[in-house]
Amino acid sequence: MLQQIEGSAAVAQAVAACRPEVIAAYPITPQTHIVEGLGDMVKRGLVGNCQFLNVESEFGAMSVCIGSSATGARTYTATSSQGMLFMMEAVYNASGLGLPIVMTVGNRAIGPPINIWNDWSDSMAARDAAWIQLFVEDNQQAADVHVQAFRLAEAASLPVMVCMDGFILTHAYTRVDVPEQAEVDRFLPEFNPLQALDPQAPITMGAMVGPEAFSEVRFLAHYKQLEALDLIPRHALEFETIFARDSGGLLKSFDSEDKDTVVVTMGSVVGTMKSVLADMRQDGASIGLLSIRSYRPFPKQQLCEALAGAKRVIVFEKSLAVGMGGILAADVRMALANLPISAYSVIGGLGGRPITRDNLRRMLDKGVNDELEEPHFHDLDVAVVHRELERLRDVQRPGPSAESILRDIASADTGARSS
């Protein structure tokens, strides 16, 4: 049904329509409204016989998910930021055991310095945890992709994260056609687990595996993820025939065909980016956009095909591998290794720094002229950094930089207002 609704509430309704049997919940901003919404619906008897468990931590949440999924129950949870870190051991267990859990990540920065706002540090920290990771651009996709995520998880017997930008999507009120129960039932078959703990037919899950077989087990994990590269577009197509909406898939081109420059990015920045690129095309630039929707598995071949005609690629991401550069940029470069395309790495929007049409346009005007340094830190206040570096050099026992930079910015603001 078409509603003007908070992103979190839309996701909660979509998940409820997937008939989950167990939901484990521990609150952390900015995902909390999702599990609160689900808890409310379960309490009102709107989610079948679903068990909603308030657990004592994120580690507990994922552990409950592992137990319930292993018995063959459709299982859901959500987390963000430090919550993801705290559950990390269990996150690896879920994928290692092949359990089709669906988890929303309300993408948020990881501290210190403590920061509740959006970037991709949390899901990137779980990049190599062998979960499927799907990114969404808006709240329509957020609702739709959760429905596809359950289908994919259960078809592949792999856990799936749906990554949605914290606040920008989780807290935004927009128009969403929330998937209807009857349509979800047509798309999502009953969960028929590949493996289930059953006292009548005992099995062992989680055996210790030594050097004689560990490589083979890990290879199979990789192989199974690559198989999802076939499932994801197939599911998206089937979803479109039932819901008449294009949601999901591996990647999406927005006027990227036959363009000299292609911006590659993921998530909610796609909307603002489209607007900037449309302006640039109007001004004569040959530039388009490619949005990665399946980050893991990474659609290497599809990316190469989509970028084959480009001269340069500008990878814009809200994540940083400290000491290296862009994380998504590294993936894109690996995919493009055999093509004569130069790829630039741009890191922006960290910790919720606003990404605006103006600052994107300034960056991209440099980008199309090959004037971006490697990597490029978007909208970085270089003067602040220089002052702090100077202070660290000159002051004995200079103390923490985060607090010092805050004081510096506050005094600069006061100066600007009084002058």
Next chain:
Amino acid sequence: MFQIRIHGRGGQGVVTAAEMLSVAAFEEGRHAQAIPSFGSERMGAPVVAYVRIDDEPIELTEPVLQPDLLIVQDPTLFHAVDVFSGLADDGFLLINSARRLPELHIDDALARLPDHHVYTVAATELAMRHLGRSTPNTALLGAFTALFEMLHIESVIKAINDKFSGDIAQRNIVVARAAHDAARVD
């Protein structure tokens, strides 16, 4: 596209106002978006929320940097944060205040805005009278519908009923209607 930035303080229902405005626009068949700009939530701390209303789907997710309308829920903010940032010379201003404009000491900003682009409504007083608490948001939405033709008071009432229920909803509807009737053009 019509862009609104709402300034207020934690506890004044700034984010809720933006959400209700977007619901009211949706009720009239428009596309709308409400995005909060959360800080570390504290009672009394400056809070900003953004609303966009359009006849086309809205894809932008940047903050509203060039508002067509500023809604100011607390006039003490004029001297605490840069409320007027990005407001166009033909922009509009809707202020919660029982005072006359000269008493607000924002003459520089007022001087560049055209006549009939600045409105005040005594939203806090209306809220205190009907709600027993100083939440000015629904009064300002009621006033908005009196001053701008793009939304009608009935849509705001639907949005209030969407957000609240029972006695609270009814009292907020009384506030919105009263503000709608009292909106004053300076």
